Amino acid sequence: MLVYSLRRLFQAIPVIILIMIGTFLLLKLAPGDTVDALVGDMGGADAAFIERLRAEYGLDKSVWVQLWRYMAKLAVFDLGQSFVYELPVATVLMDRLGTTLLLMVTSLSIAFSIGIALGAFAARRAYSLTDNVISTLGLVFYATPSFFLSLMMMLLFSVKLGWLPVGGIKTIAGFYTGWDHFWDVARHLVMPTAALSLIYLSFYLRLMRSSVIQVTDQDFVRTARAKGAGELRLMTHHIMRNALLPAVTLFGMQFSTLLGGSVVVETIFTLPGLGQLAYQSVIQRDMNTLMGIIFLCSIIVILVNFLTDLLYARLDSRIELS
């Protein structure tokens, strides 16, 4: 089992190399390079200086030489220098990673647990009024763009009611420590987390509802009921364990979408995370940082998929991974 998972992890290496080569070549298609952006910021410079800058950054070489150099550095996890922050890209990314991970973990846990509970609840009362209300709400949240939900929450909870801060990760110049710091960050995360989790909740809800309905019809559930298993035990031991499998798969698959969704939400709530950084790097043409974000996100997605594989095999003892 572990051997299988490790082999899959190694199979991910060519995928990452493919991603990085593809992104590198794609970014080289962009009109203008980093030096153009730098010179633009400086308000122009003479041709000799521009030439010197290009040589310094290695941009005078052919694309293939540049690609080779980039990949060689990447092999030892050297992501180069951010031109905007004038720091190593790795430092900039690590600075932002915590916020995004915090947002991801809270949103996904909420979406996953509530989505699954509501989905199972609705499935047990399939086609009743309760089920219709829950399912309809799920569809509506699925159709709501995260930025719109964010704005409307901001309007209600920050502007009209004044309960929650409009943005940021903590109160500037608040200098809170200990529990005060914790509550401060938590208050700032309520709306971004709600915006992301309400939408992903609807995925799990819909999936769980249909898979619980499907499993409930199967013979082994009828057998268990006939043998006198209580409804609660039936749910927790027989139905849930099987119905959870598709939801776990979705968990792995959705992770990269969720990272993408954090771009919009972090930008709206000015959260200093990777998503906001991705947006800024695109706007400011900070190509090294953008490449770094794509690299880091790919690794995170692959790791999450690796973990879901392990979890999947644990949940479903019929699976012999080999």
Place this chain on the structure above:
Amino acid sequence: MTVIDSDLRPQEPPRYVMFWRRYRRNRAALLGLVLFAVVIAMALTAGLVDPGDPLRRAGVPLTAPFVDPANPFGTDQLGRSVMSQLFYGARISLLIGVVATLISILIGIIVGAFAGYFGGWVDDILMRITEAFQTIPSFVLLLTLVAILGSKIEWITFAIGIVSWTAPARMVRAEFMSLRNREFVDAARNLGVSNSSLIFREILPNALPPIIVYASVIMALAILLESALAFLGLGDPNYASWGNMIGQGRAVLRTAWYCSAIPGIAIILTVLSFSLLGEGLNDAMNPRQKQ
């Protein structure tokens, strides 16, 4: 004889009638159809509602809805009519949704068909590429593509197609893998039918139904992606777009929240209509699946 035959076995109604009968059994799907018809009607009548440019100044800036009869939904901070932008925005959303979906399904069919039909190293290579596209967060890739290609509407549509073909590719591949060794395919192959005819004439028509249902999901996602781009200010500035209206409305959220609320509701209802349509199509095409 024929008279007796048709008496005993009533003629089955045409396929589209059966299809419609199964479709209308799902009341939510009917609601989806109605919503969809409304959005199409908005897109078609945009020119009648406002023959002028929806992005011109049409009245006093920040007029509330239902105050000025010339601008029933009010105006934004630049005095542009919210209603005309809403109608013209329907055009853009539908156009981008439909074309991007076609692009993504076309790529998906080609990749999935080749991978599933040939298997082996072709499958390996195509699947690694698919995995690469699935691993990059699609919205980050979309931002990058738009930054490189520029914000023209054609490029935005193309970029949305490029980031959303992986799911249909996987579905087509799975269908092809299960169909490629069926008897009818073997029979055709033994008759000397070429690979390309086998793929596109024999197998593909049988692999299509789930893809058609899934198209409604891609369409919904495409509209959401376009609106998010426009919201971030990366949409085509020459066209009225719902996402862009919400993005602009953000600046006046405190005083004129209707500027963002109205296009927001339009997006929700449109995406909802696609989801409901998709469920209805699924029920109608796979009647056995849901009993």
